Amino acid sequence: MNMEATGIGFLAAGIGAALTVIGAGYGIGKLAAAAMEASGRQPEVAGQVRTSMLIAAALIEGATFFALSICIILATKSV
Amino acid sequence: MFVFLSSTADTARGLPGAADTLRSAAAHGGGQGGGNLFVELLHHVQDSRQLDIPLLGHIDLPHFSPVKLVGISIDFSITKHVVFLWIAAFILTLLLMYAARRNTRRVVPTGLGNLMEVFVVFIRDEVVLPNMGPKGLMYLPYLLTTFFFILTMNLLGLIPYGASATGNVSVTAGLAIIAFFMIQVAAIRAQGLGHYLAHLTGGVHWALWPIMIPIEILGMFTKPFALCIRLFANMTGGHIVIVSLLGLIFLFKSYIIAVAPIGFAVAINFLELFIAFLQAYIFTMLTSLFMGVGIQAASHADGEGEEHA
Numbered sequence: 001m002n003m004e005a006t007g008i009g010f011l012a013a014g015i016g017a018a019l020t021v022i023g024a025g026y027g028i029g030k031l032a033a034a035a036m037e038a039s040g041r042q043p044e045v046a047g048q049v050r051t052s053m054l055i056a057a058a059l060i061e062g063a064t065f066f067a068l069s070i071c072i073i074l075a076t077k078s079v
Numbered sequence: 080m081f082v083f084l085s086s087t088a089d090t091a092r093g094l095p096g097a098a099d100t101l102r103s104a105a106a107h108g109g110g111q112g113g114g115n116l117f118v119e120l121l122h123h124v125q126d127s128r129q130l131d132i133p134l135l136g137h138i139d140l141p142h143f144s145p146v147k148l149v150g151i152s153i154d155f156s157i158t159k160h161v162v163f164l165w166i167a168a169f170i171l172t173l174l175l176m177y178a179a180r181r182n183t184r185r186v187v188p189t190g191l192g193n194l195m196e197v198f199v200v201f202i203r204d205e206v207v208l209p210n211m212g213p214k215g216l217m218y219l220p221y222l223l224t225t226f227f228f229i230l231t232m233n234l235l236g237l238i239p240y241g242a243s244a245t246g247n248v249s250v251t252a253g254l255a256i257i258a259f260f261m262i263q264v265a266a267i268r269a270q271g272l273g274h275y276l277a278h279l280t281g282g283v284h285w286a287l288w289p290i291m292i293p294i295e296i297l298g299m300f301t302k303p304f305a306l307c308i309r310l311f312a313n314m315t316g317g318h319i320v321i322v323s324l325l326g327l328i329f330l331f332k333s334y335i336i337a338v339a340p341i342g343f344a345v346a347i348n349f350l351e352l353f354i355a356f357l358q359a360y361i362f363t364m365l366t367s368l369f370m371g372v373g374i375q376a377a378s379h380a381d382g383e384g385e386e387h388a
Contacts, residue, residue: 055361058309058361059309059361061309061313062305062308062312062313062361065308066312068312068316069312075117076117076118076121
């Protein structure tokens with residue numbers, strides 16, 4: 001087994017997962033901030049705002065999981 | 080159809096090969112520690128040829144040799160995810176038919192019929208009617224089937240000794256392929272084949288058509304592909320997190336440490352419950368959104384024709 005490829009594979013998976021979470025966390029954080037602000041300004045539409053926020057968060061997480069799948073493939077193929 | 084697709088992907092991924100690798104990894108006694116432990120834990124998340132029954136050990140599921148059809152070899156053997164697909168379909172058919180029959184006998188639904196009606200009315204009033212308009216009610220049965228089927232498969236993965244069939248990329252690919260066909264069918268039925276092909280150009284100057292048409296066709300395929308990967312990765316990711324947290328107990332080899340991973344695992348299990356519902360809803364909503372785009376394009380075209388006339 002090629003030890004160097006194994007080590008770099010694990011390292012790449014770890015760094016990839018970290019970057020993915022940074023991107024997703026930042027995006028969903030901005031989304032949640034906008035939703036909080038909108039709910040504070042106009043409490044009667046808080047329900048609709050919450051629904052739209054959840055949908056947008058799920059779409060962002062969809063893109064996150066693309067990257068996460070690749071990290072998992074890297075990690076498991078490195079063993 | 081899901082049976083065939085999931086078995087095909089198992090052949091493509093060389094499932095017997097993966098199982099042998101895991102068995103040899105276990106036999107070597109986990110020499111590399113964390114890496115081998117992770118791979119063995121993944122064994123609980125992936126498809127397998129054995130069905131684990133609580134307290135009774137495991138059943139070896141029937142293994143058929145691959146069948147050659149039209150140039151590709153399809154493996155029709157029954158795996159754990161196939162069994163759970165059937166269980167989900169069985170449960171769904173029983174529950175929903177019983178609830179429907181109960182609802183026809185009284186005007187005001189009670190019990191299980193009332194519960195199902197909450198979901199059905201939610202999908203009809205919040206998802207189908209806003210996105211597709213009254214003409215979309217024709218597709219309501221398909222969208223309800225999608226929602227309940229995905230929901231049941233997701234929830235079956237959360238019970239102990241259960242597995243979510245949506246954690247298999249072939250199952251979600253099958254669902255996405257059906258969604259792809261339904262989106263095209265909805266657009267063609269609403270607009271007619273000529274208008275449907277015309278909308279592929281996107282209404283730009285004819286010199287831009289060679290650029291526009293491939294992009295539109297690519298868009299047609301990437302949307303269901305995103306549906307497939309989103310559902311698969313959400314389910315598999317959740318299971319991997321839970322399994323990894325519990326694997327921490329094995330890594331530390333102590334009972335006192337076990338409190339923290341179990342606490343985290345319970346919390347993540349609640350999150351998984353929420354994600355199960357959310358992902359079923361997102362899949363259904365996005366499918367209805369894409370179908371609605373096709374249906375609304377028909378009424379826009381009619382509107383423009385009347386304005387010009």
